Amino acid sequence: VEKLILPAIMENLDPMLDFVEKSAHAAGFEKAFLNKIRLVCEEALVNIINYAYPNSKGEVKIQCGVDTDRATFVIQITDSGLAFNPFERPDPDITLSVQDREIGGLGIFMIRQIMDQFSYKRDNDHNVMLLEKKLP
């Protein structure tokens, strides 16, 4: 399992996503899927960067690795900010007209579309998000 810990600020989004993309590539995902992994993690991390630490500075920890028993690539994202379960939100209605479309919630919707498993738990004052994708 590889690990990266960085301050949760937008300036660190690219290095965070590069880290995940590199791990996914090493795990055996094709180029075509790396952008999707990047997208999933961007949506998860931007939430944390924008909302987890409203009045303080904090860090985000990203762990990536392969669960060989289950042939699954696992991404765990941990922060110690405000408790927030992104998966509690209902999916946006993507059939609404353009003027009525809400853009919030779209990122989580895309995580659901792309990943095989996703979960959230509050653990010891930490938000822990698990994102899983079967290896190709």
Added chain:
Amino acid sequence: MAASYPVEIQGTTATFTLSGRLDAVSAPGLADELKKLIGKQLQKVVFNSSNLDYLSSAGLRAIVFAKQKLGAEPEVIILKPKTDVLDVIKMAGFDSFLTIQE
């Protein structure tokens, strides 16, 4: 680090040339450029996407701003999107109000 995007205006058409990644880091730059076009009564906003490699919901938010907030609800055209970018547009259901042009 918001990127800047070249925009060309001809008559009632504005054309943006996108490249690299349109994500949470770069999208605010595009949103700023789009805000300058408010009230110009544009009929078409074209996003030339032939060099765009990646699009996230933050990028989509900037693009949909063109449709929702510029007034007169211009036609928004995504020109020559790559497969990855088109996938995201379709996944979000945005292909129903954006014009995809090869």
